[in-house]
Amino acid sequence: xxxxxxxxxxxxxxxxxxxxxxxxxxxxVSMSRSxxxxxxxxxxxxxxxxxxxxxxYEYTDAGVNVYRQYNAGxxxxxxxxxxxxxxxxxxxxxxxxxxxxxxxxxxGNDCSGFVSICWKLTQRYNTAGFESSLGTYWTSLGxxxxxxxxxxxxxxxxxxxxxxxxxxxxxxxxxxxxxNTMEQTISGPNHLAKRYTRSYxxxxxxxxxxxxxxxxxxxxxxxxxxxPTPGTTLGSSSVNFGWNTGSGVSEYYLYVGNSAGGSDIYxxxxxxxxxxxxxxxxxxxxxxxxxxxSNLSSGWQYNDYTYTAFNH
Amino acid sequence: xxxxxxxxxIYRIRPLLLSVLLIISSILVLWLHQSRTSLVSHLxxxxxxxxxxxxxKVASVAGSFSNPVEIEVQPNTIKAGTIIPYGSGxxxxxxxxxxxxxxxxxxxxxxxxxxxxxxxxxxxxxRVLVYSNSGELLRSIRISGIxxxxxxxxxxxxxxxxxxxxxxxxxxxxxxxxxxxLLVNAADIISRGYVHIVGESVYFANSxxxxxxxxxxxxxxxxxxxxxxxxxxxGIHSATGKVYSIDVTRGQTMQIxxxxxxxxxxxxxxxxxxxxxxxxxxxxxxxxGQFYIQTERSDGTAIALEVQKFxxxxxxxxxxxxxxxxxxxxxxxxxxxxxxxxxxxxxxQNNQAKLQMFQ
Numbered sequence: 001x002x003x004x005x006x007x008x009x010x011x012x013x014x015x016x017x018x019x020x021x022x023x024x025x026x027x028x029v030s031m032s033r034s035x036x037x038x039x040x041x042x043x044x045x046x047x048x049x050x051x052x053x054x055x056x057y058e059y060t061d062a063g064v065n066v067y068r069q070y071n072a073g074x075x076x077x078x079x080x081x082x083x084x085x086x087x088x089x090x091x092x093x094x095x096x097x098x099x100x101x102x103x104x105x106x107x108g109n110d111c112s113g114f115v116s117i118c119w120k121l122t123q124r125y126n127t128a129g130f131e132s133s134l135g136t137y138w139t140s141l142g143x144x145x146x147x148x149x150x151x152x153x154x155x156x157x158x159x160x161x162x163x164x165x166x167x168x169x170x171x172x173x174x175x176x177x178x179x180n181t182m183e184q185t186i187s188g189p190n191h192l193a194k195r196y197t198r199s200y201x202x203x204x205x206x207x208x209x210x211x212x213x214x215x216x217x218x219x220x221x222x223x224x225x226x227x228p229t230p231g232t233t234l235g236s237s238s239v240n241f242g243w244n245t246g247s248g249v250s251e252y253y254l255y256v257g258n259s260a261g262g263s264d265i266y267x268x269x270x271x272x273x274x275x276x277x278x279x280x281x282x283x284x285x286x287x288x289x290x291x292x293x294s295n296l297s298s299g300w301q302y303n304d305y306t307y308t309a310f311n312h
Numbered sequence: 313x314x315x316x317x318x319x320x321x322i323y324r325i326r327p328l329l330l331s332v333l334l335i336i337s338s339i340l341v342l343w344l345h346q347s348r349t350s351l352v353s354h355l356x357x358x359x360x361x362x363x364x365x366x367x368x369k370v371a372s373v374a375g376s377f378s379n380p381v382e383i384e385v386q387p388n389t390i391k392a393g394t395i396i397p398y399g400s401g402x403x404x405x406x407x408x409x410x411x412x413x414x415x416x417x418x419x420x421x422x423x424x425x426x427x428x429x430x431x432x433x434x435x436x437x438x439r440v441l442v443y444s445n446s447g448e449l450l451r452s453i454r455i456s457g458i459x460x461x462x463x464x465x466x467x468x469x470x471x472x473x474x475x476x477x478x479x480x481x482x483x484x485x486x487x488x489x490x491x492x493x494l495l496v497n498a499a500d501i502i503s504r505g506y507v508h509i510v511g512e513s514v515y516f517a518n519s520x521x522x523x524x525x526x527x528x529x530x531x532x533x534x535x536x537x538x539x540x541x542x543x544x545x546x547g548i549h550s551a552t553g554k555v556y557s558i559d560v561t562r563g564q565t566m567q568i569x570x571x572x573x574x575x576x577x578x579x580x581x582x583x584x585x586x587x588x589x590x591x592x593x594x595x596x597x598x599x600x601g602q603f604y605i606q607t608e609r610s611d612g613t614a615i616a617l618e619v620q621k622f623x624x625x626x627x628x629x630x631x632x633x634x635x636x637x638x639x640x641x642x643x644x645x646x647x648x649x650x651x652x653x654x655x656x657x658x659x660x661q662n663n664q665a666k667l668q669m670f671q
Contacts, residue, residue: 076477148610162412175519176560177593180503188420189435189459190477197504197519200590200608202639204615269559271520
């Protein structure tokens with residue numbers, strides 16, 4: 001009877017453990033870039049408030065386990081960093097924050113676990129594993145340090161295994177100041193999943209290798225202006241234009257002009273922003289032409305719109 | 313920037329004309345050429361394959377990346393510098409090393425004050441280290457209870473700290489006592505950037521060289537702004553009231569728009585041809601109104617970190633290449649500039665950090 005109770009208890013804990021610990025997907029399936037981003041966004045932008053103050057295992061330094069304290073009642077953003085096994089995806093991590101007891105815990109995920117989860121791999125790989133298993137579920141896009149000479153797409157990754165940084169990041173977008181990333185990182189004072197802007201200098205000098213997940217379903221759609229409603233009359237000389245994300249768009253660019261395709265009123269990159277207030281629009285009832293460019297992996301494409309200027 | 317100059321309709325017609333109407337080909341080809349020229353001219357706008365950047369002036373850093381003509385690169389341009397050991401003691405800065413012994417976490421932010429002092433965020437030791445513009449450690453300010461993800465200073469020496477875990481902005485007096493703390497979880501902050509103060513406004517400069525207003529100063533105290541309003545600016549604000557919009561056509565040019573007067577829409581547009589350019593980041597102005605832009609360029613094998621210096625009229629004055637770029641840690645800024653025009657580099661290397669000032 002006693003043995004039966006022990007076995008039942010063990011089975012219960014094993015099932016609970018299996019239900020709330022990410023050890024890999026059952027099979028490697030096709031997925032889109034937006035799905036990868038959605039998983040990353042969830043782990044970066046979700047907030048959590050620990051049920052109880054606890055200490056989370058982060059890494060081992062010279063044989064000593066290093067923990068970080070998270071306080072009950074404090075709201076944090078982004079899944080906590082942790083090299084513990086197994087790794088947590090957002091659902092598991094969030095659940096754990098609601099039930100955790102005090103003491104030393106192994107919650108969260110680390111940089112390669114973050115990528116493994118976002119890429120829906122069948123197991124958690126570390127940075128060394130991502131390098132040694134090239135050609136399996138992912139492919140190298142170039143040599144270590146070649147970030148400047150490849151064309152990265154949303155959800156690609158950059159990996160720097162030992163003896164270099166022992167870190168990896170996921171590509172979000174190009175921007176004028178560098179490369180926007182999504183990553184789980186121990187960098188800086190807060191060890192949480194976050195977006196970063198990495199310089200080419202840093203990525204090249206630390207020999208990050210660009211890699212791409214296999215079985216990506218490529219979807220591309222130009223962004224569309226959503227406000228003000230195209231074809232309507234503008235309300236003043238200052239107008240806030242808004243657009244949807246489209247799909248697979250790495251950068252937006254906006255023209256406003258006095259002729260079709262013109263940009264004599266406004267002409268600038270929007271990076272990944274989804275709105276822009278344009279001032280100095282004429283107020284004499286003329287036709288105003290707006291062109292919204294979307295940078296897709298296939299190149300720049302645009303949608304054209306017209307408005308009637310405010311007439312005072 | 314590629315621009316389609318072809319007319320598919322003409323190409324479909326031409327083989328038919330050549331095979332069937334050989335006798336009149338010379339006349340017809342001449343006619344077609346004229347038609348095509350005018351047709352392409354008419355269609356060129358709707359056939360753009362890339363946004364065309366506005367340009368009033370075009371300058372150039374002549375020569376190839378590997379042998380630039382106008383580059384001023386000399387180690388002897390170092391005006392001052394200091395080596396900062398890693399550790400937790402006096403005059404040291406904290407890092408975490410990975411299993412392989414390389415730094416994996418540590419200081420990520422620094423700022424230059426109005427008097428030229430340099431403020432380093434020693435995040436792991438929970439303090440701000442203040443150095444003179446000659447590299448002398450002046451003081452250490454204890455900052456506790458908050459993550460030192462980024463910092464900036466105002467003219468009075470107040471310190472502002474952004475914590476990316478709580479997404480908060482805190483104001484500390486120059487002795488490190490907390491003045492106030494705001495939550496700034498704005499949905500429009502979708503990239504990492506740096507916080508800076510211009511007048512009474514506190515901006516988050518994002519990775520697209522655009523400012524997002526995140527707070528203001530009222531009677532010298534940090535105050536909230538309406539995070540649901542449109543707070544985006546088309547560029548980075550400077551102390552002289554100008555706003556700098558900077559963009560890059562990868563591998564080719566850097567485009568700059570200087571908004572001299574946002575009310576009257578007085579703007580200067582110019583472009584710089586920079587072979588191999590990858591990025592461009594506004595760094596700052598000096599007291600003469602000269603402005604500085606950090607660029608990264610590649611020749612296919614190596615990446616050069618440079619600073620382009622412009623006069624008030626947008627004339628390129630000098631290009632300075634940083635002699636050392638072995639950043640072992642990812643930092644919010646690679647470089648900054650002081651009021652005296654000194655370029656400040658905080659360089660966390662494998663075994664030590666360097667604080668260097670270039671003139």
